[in-house]
Amino acid sequence: MQGTMIYGAGDIRFEDRPEPAITRPTDAILRLSATCICGSDLWPYRGLQPINGPTPMGHEYCGIVEEVGKDVRNIRPGQFVVGSFATSDNNCLICQNGYQSSCIQREFMSAAQAPFLRVPLADGTLVATTDLPPGQLIPSLLATSDVLGTGWFAADAASVKPGATVVVVGDGAVGLLAILSAKQMGAERIIAMSRYESRQKLAREFGATDIVTERGDEGIARIKDLMNGIGADSALECVGTQESMLQAIRSTRPGGFVSYVGVPHGVALDGAGLFFAQVHLHGGPAPVRRYLPYLIDLVLKEKINPGKVFDLTLPLDQVADGYRAMDERRAIKTLLQP
């Protein structure tokens, strides 16, 4: 088969790769229905995250089970499944506490921008639907695998409650789906920080009540103006830079909640500043597995349509064009069809 590799900044190649095979008795092999490019894939693509030689890319996936290892109990060939970007046994003490993305057996997935994929710990990682879903729901089901699950964690980790005031920093796909998530959790007012018109439109569609285009001190002043002069109950940081992190912290009232769900790049938080901001801070790799059954159900019942973040669909072999479009902000998120 052919799969996606990164060789360096801006250098994505779709090339011959060994077909994945069962290597451990807890593995499953999937034939992917769809895969996509993540905002986090742009860090190495932009040369902002070092790689050790050519690296297989992709960690968002859904598809049909082709084969399972001999110790797999809950997943069967022929089922449609979605899994998280982090594998989990869904059984250890950390998983039992709902943090499957830090499972003691966790591996981070890769090589999903390909037609076939090996998934370790299949029983604990994959969630199967009862029936094969209709094709038009595939984009939204694919979204649950990471981008929606991560946006959902952003809202959950920032304790969004009915009636809450919420700021979302970042108008990428995760930020947009954090808006959808906050709306689902009953937020009354959702401020999207966004400068791009097409993203503002989707932000409003997903539930944003206000758009703030300013950043830094000006952005914070605008938010405080909108929020009793004091700040929001919750701020959801969906970028991962120092600037966005401080934006989120400084937009939140004392006692409020800040979540961060993108791997921080070059972020250092001053202890005393954090102390006097007096916010709750929680983040990390989203425990998507915790949310998957619920989110898949919302999609199958057509209560949400997170697949709307895919504004570019390409055949898998044009994956390099997909990266370019996202890097140049011509696309919010690219879906790839194997």
Next chain:
Amino acid sequence: MQGTMIYGAGDIRFEDRPEPAITRPTDAILRLSATCICGSDLWPYRGLQPINGPTPMGHEYCGIVEEVGKDVRNIRPGQFVVGSFATSDNNCLICQNGYQSSCIQREFMSAAQAPFLRVPLADGTLVATTDLPPGQLIPSLLATSDVLGTGWFAADAASVKPGATVVVVGDGAVGLLAILSAKQMGAERIIAMSRYESRQKLAREFGATDIVTERGDEGIARIKDLMNGIGADSALECVGTQESMLQAIRSTRPGGFVSYVGVPHGVALDGAGLFFAQVHLHGGPAPVRRYLPYLIDLVLKEKINPGKVFDLTLPLDQVADGYRAMDERRAIKTLLQP
């Protein structure tokens, strides 16, 4: 009257000071029943926190109301009162959310190591008892003003729940009362990180089930050994240094809770490290006012005896000896009698 001033590192003077008077109609003047020296007073005493010239010291207090300004409604002369180190109107949106220590009208108290004290925003800051309390309860009532309130916040901010496993980093008075607080909240296992025998003894008396004397990687390994190899549900950071903060974070399981209640000195948290630790982090100046009615009640019913942290009592005019004893770790905490 005479009051306590710091002139520089190691230079505490008890000297003539103007007697406090009502300056705003919301003020009250107290005749203090007792005051004390805070662990945080040692930062400038040790030259680790700059001061701008001679500065009045002390922010923990309880006593009898002498006089109130004309707009004070709830507090009357003759009442026994306790107040927080942070003044609050107890009415703004931040106070309503329980974060009185970040009240929009907050001032940090000082000049309490003296016989008389002016307290701004008396109605929102002070809590009066129904009757004058018996003298033997004064130390414990004084403790509610800061050191117990702060230890209680440490346990509350780290979401200590019945059955929880808890690590307390720091065996100063706040750390010891964080142990008492965690015990009151139903923690099942409380590990105190302590190297000093007299403090270990009090830690056990307050509810510690285990003592860990190691620090750094060794300390973390010991804690993980005691906690399923995974880490504690909650860690309470009661020191304020980089080392103690990382100790707390690294002792906690993913999804667990870390609180920090001492002003961080020289602390910088790496964003990516925090992300993958995946803990909840919350801290700041303790909103003692939120807890005061409950804590005063526990003391008056003699359900807790937080006054035990005072292992040295001196007449107020020997305040400089009190600082020295705490600096040299001959005393955990010094009570001063006006």
